Amino acid sequence: MKDIIKLGLILLLVTSVASAALSVINNITKPRIEEQKRLVTERALLAALPLANKNAIEPVYIADTLRYFIGYKDTLRKDIVGYAFVAKEQGYSSKIETMVGVDTIGTIIGIKVMQQVETPGLGTKIEEIKYGETTPWFQDQFIGKKGTGLAVDKDKGEITSVTGATISSRAVTNSINNGIQKLEKQIGSFKKSNEETQE
Amino acid sequence: MSITKEFFKGFYKENPVFRLALGLCPTLAVSNSVQNAIGMGLAATFVLLCSNVIISLIRSGVPKKIRIPIYIVVIATFVTIVDLVMAGFAPALHKALGIFVPLIVVNCIILGRAEAFAGKNSVFYSFIDGLGMGIGFTLALTLISIVRELFGDGKLWAIPIFGPSFEPVLLLILPPGAFLTLGLFLGFFNWIETKRSA
Numbered sequence: 001m002k003d004i005i006k007l008g009l010i011l012l013l014v015t016s017v018a019s020a021a022l023s024v025i026n027n028i029t030k031p032r033i034e035e036q037k038r039l040v041t042e043r044a045l046l047a048a049l050p051l052a053n054k055n056a057i058e059p060v061y062i063a064d065t066l067r068y069f070i071g072y073k074d075t076l077r078k079d080i081v082g083y084a085f086v087a088k089e090q091g092y093s094s095k096i097e098t099m100v101g102v103d104t105i106g107t108i109i110g111i112k113v114m115q116q117v118e119t120p121g122l123g124t125k126i127e128e129i130k131y132g133e134t135t136p137w138f139q140d141q142f143i144g145k146k147g148t149g150l151a152v153d154k155d156k157g158e159i160t161s162v163t164g165a166t167i168s169s170r171a172v173t174n175s176i177n178n179g180i181q182k183l184e185k186q187i188g189s190f191k192k193s194n195e196e197t198q199e
Numbered sequence: 200m201s202i203t204k205e206f207f208k209g210f211y212k213e214n215p216v217f218r219l220a221l222g223l224c225p226t227l228a229v230s231n232s233v234q235n236a237i238g239m240g241l242a243a244t245f246v247l248l249c250s251n252v253i254i255s256l257i258r259s260g261v262p263k264k265i266r267i268p269i270y271i272v273v274i275a276t277f278v279t280i281v282d283l284v285m286a287g288f289a290p291a292l293h294k295a296l297g298i299f300v301p302l303i304v305v306n307c308i309i310l311g312r313a314e315a316f317a318g319k320n321s322v323f324y325s326f327i328d329g330l331g332m333g334i335g336f337t338l339a340l341t342l343i344s345i346v347r348e349l350f351g352d353g354k355l356w357a358i359p360i361f362g363p364s365f366e367p368v369l370l371l372i373l374p375p376g377a378f379l380t381l382g383l384f385l386g387f388f389n390w391i392e393t394k395r396s397a
Contacts, residue, residue, distance in 0.1 A: 007265050021280075025284070120372060
């Protein structure tokens with residue numbers, strides 16, 4: 001019995017020292033980690049809404065949850081250039097998170113994969129930038145397309161999937177489809193055509 | 200005990216991966232690109248070095264009955280430090296290594312060195328042992344990853360090596376490629392050893 005108490009106290013001492021050390025490290029790194037997360041979102045927003053003023057992108061909360069972002073042309077915040085949202089879907093080995101930007105009639109104007117841990121050399125090629133190019137070819141395919149009924153080539157769609165990574169490609173494509181549907185419900189509906197904006 | 204012997208044994212003679220066949224899980228999982236391999240190798244080396252030093256420091260006060268839980272607490276603490284620091288200062292690497300950073304806790308090289316070396320030897324030699332073994336692990340990972348990334352993806356350190364006409368052997372960066380490459384290396388080093396002793 002005495003032995004158990006002694007051993008227990010030693011373990012308690014060791015774990016206390018360990019947790020004290022960890023709380024110090026956590027306090028030091030916490031602001032940096034949050035800053036990194038914010039930077040990822042910020043960069044993705046700029047890629048998704050290329051025409052928006054970077055100081056005029058506003059998050060929209062419904063029931064205390066972040067649903068989407070509205071991008072304005074300038075800081076007057078009158079002319080909406082588009083909406084952006086985070087599309088999520090389980091890929092092959094990770095949840096793929098993609099920032100997607102659409103204009104007011106629902107055409108995709110920019111996308112950026114923010115988070116994925118897919119198979120290196122296969123699924124990770126959804127972010128591949130080919131030699132001599134500056135933007136990832138897989139994501140570029142979405143730009144200019146209406147965000148409804150998108151599908152990869154294996155599903156008889158028009159999106160060319162990454163070789164050997166149909167699951168990752170399909171996850172991105174489907175998450176965008178679903179996300180745009182959700183967004184449309186949240187904002188009411190997209191405008192029918194561009195002319196309406198000019199009236 | 201000679202310093203050079205303790206330091207260099209991890210490179211070849213007692214290489215954790217090729218000679219002792221320890222820590223194979225992270226070896227198989229993150230050797231798909233050179234960047235991942237070196238990142239994982241350095242993270243594991245840091246943890247190994249720190250845990251070896253601390254365990255050697257406290258070895259006289261650690262009761263035999265609970266030495267394993269104490270070692271694990273020490274190792275887990277350093278792994279968490281690596282995880283947090285990496286997330287804050289090297290987010291790209293942290294993203295690429297993913298779950299394998301926290302899993303350094305159960306990398307048997309680290310607990311193995313604590314049990315076999317740091318728990319019995321002085322702080323100085325434990326430091327040398329940790330550093331040597333860590334570098335040995337990093338070298339092994341790097342060697343495997345060079346083969347896998349070069350032939351499986353046509354790149355080295357994410358830079359394309361062959362022209363656009365090169366058709367990479369996809370299998371090599373997939374899990375079977377990890378087993379094949381590791382197996383060939385293990386066979387190669389065993390072959391050298393039998394040649395030597397013959």
